[in-house]
Amino acid sequence: MLRFVLQRIGYGAVVIVLVGVVVFVVTHLVTNPVQAMLPLEASAAQRRALTHQLGLDRPLPVQFVDYVTHVSRLDFGTSLWQRRPALQIIGERLPYTLELVMVAMVVASALGLLLGAVAALRPGGLVDRLIVTLSVAGLSVPQFWLGLLLIVLFAVNLHWLPTSGAGDLRYLVLPVVTLAMPSIANLAMMVRSSMIDELNQQYVRFAVAKGLGRARVVGVHALRNASIPALTLAGWELIRALAGYTVVVEVVFGWPGLGHLAMDAIERQDITLLQAIVLVVAVMVVVINVAIDVLYKAIDPRVNLG
């Protein structure tokens, strides 16, 4: 088991290094921070001067070695725009994203499991068809649009909730629902199909035949087994939310998290901040991945993940 864990961590480290290199090269090749920082009417000489002061006129390999040296000392550089350590800025914003993602994933797991199980009870029935249709809708609706729709409905028309920002629980509701929507749908579909499988298994029929109550058979035995594949999927949903969906959701709801920060960094071509964000997210993704693999193996020792 220890060897398995170490091996996973080793792979993860390679991934992080590769991501770091690719992000460095791509950001340096396709951006020109100085052009974005100075007004259009700044003179060519002023552009050259700032480029030099920021060290961006050095050959790329020199900049790369410099970057690697600093990162190896856990120094992720200074944001070009904010002129503060990138890691400090990320530290201010990450808790917001974690709060949003964690609550959304708990909501998604709970609702996904519940809806999937209910749908599986009577496949083809009215409830099942309703849940399947809603799941397909939940999967296909663009989050950007869903977010704005919820704002118009619950904030502008009903005045129940605020449109944007962070604060008490009310501020969390709409972004959480928007972020959780595709995950709820995905999980519900997955739980539904494995639940249908389980309910057709012999042990279920046997348990029923033995006189166990249907509620207990479905709610405990079948659901427990059906929820295992859902665990893996939930892990993936967590990663997708953390490393992608949050950008859209945070921008729409003005949520002060890491995704919003990443969007700002891209728009402003703040390459040091962007590199740091991508590295931090890459580390989180790798850690979650390792955790899922290990958990999976712990649950089922027969699993051979290589």
Next chain:
Amino acid sequence: MGRRLGVVGGQLPASLILIGTLLLAACQSGGQQPTASAARITIALGSEPTTLDPLARDDGNERAVTDNIYETLIKRTADGKLEPGLATAMPTQVNPTTWEFKLRRGIKFTDGEPLNADAVVATVQRVLDPSFKSEQLSFLGSITGAKKVDETTVDIISRDPNPLVPASMYWLRIAPPRALRDPNFASKPVGTGPYVLEQWVKGDHITLKANPNYWGPKPPIQEVTYRFVEEPGTRLSGLLNGEFDLIENLSPDDASRAPKVATVDGGQNSLVILNTMSGITADPRVRAALNYAVDKQALASKLFDGYATVENCQFMSPDWFGYNPSLQPIPYDPTRAKQLLQEANATGASIDLTSTSGRWLKDREETEAIADYWRAVGLKVNVSILEFNDYLNRLFDQKNRPQAIFLDHDNALFDASRTMDAYFARGGTGTSNNDPQLTQLVNAGDKELNQQARLQDYQQAAKIACDGSYFTFLVRLKDVYGLSKRLVWRPRTDGKIFVSEMRLTS
């Protein structure tokens, strides 16, 4: 999927209950109804200020906040006229490279330091220090330093005769020497202005409250909170939901939905820079045709829903120094355009039009409309919409000038030198002509200390560019703000958002 041992199933009901409680609590606590405190407002900015250091960056969101904390030696009226701010009067020129400012007495920064010559000298030194990497240098021209004459007199010195110093001083926010040395200065602003920083929750909001010791008239608004909302739809929703009192950059398409709209003739003028050195655009008849072909009035009234006006053949606003009031828009006359193209033997020729998307209001749509007008008079138009960085590479490319490139120009200095240095004169970042007379006029104007002669230089240059159709002259956008019903405010032509100029209806 095979069967696996279950370990997590048992924990799920607990999380279900937790979430149920969360949602229930959220619904019960009801909606956002802002408490109706008389003197508190909320402004939604498009993005968070990168810093509250007033000397470091070229960032409109930073200015929107710090303009209320810091003050300048010279300021502008709401209509754009220069007037004394922290100075007692407009500066006097003591020699060609030196302007002398007299400071108001008895003003203190919020940390107790006095506003005096030392503060001005420290501020100028800070912004010019190369290791400080200020992005505001292009607003300061050839200023090289400041010298204390006595406690309340200070000289601003430049390398060349610099007629722009008074206008530049509207840019330079004055800070006290001790605070400038504080490593946390960027998040702990210390100014002389009507407001002071109360709280900055990074990423979420900034709150300012009225400065109790302000030297000027007490502002009606006691507290202002800035929120950062990038998505225009969300900003508008927040305004409609009563969370915001003021939102900027309201899209003309949304203006009818806002509770109240305030507009002002802004400083954004759109144009197409034509390459007068090569290709079909080297022929002045073709360039004239490209102007006659476009229905500017339709762009203003249809594309921009009336939130734009046809500009007068110079892509400058009337309140900029150097504006030429005698120039008139080139009329929409497609017949004349076709005729000119025929005379130039250019009918059916192709032209490349470069532009970008998402940088300026409806930039792509305006470009496409221009291309259609050009097609309608018999040209083949190849439009390339580039990502902004590629677009800038193209705009700044000195070796191979683009044939026609769309641009939205604004000029925060309100002085033609900034416009013409960049787009008229040789060596300008976006100049596409090689007319020696233009370069000579602009260079002369940049150093001319006699205001009347200087005005004539720029007005003459503007006339040459208009007569020669060096550009396709288009429209000037209005700045559009969405206001809550209770907020009373008149926007300024310089785009500054001074909270001290706002009040609430009783």
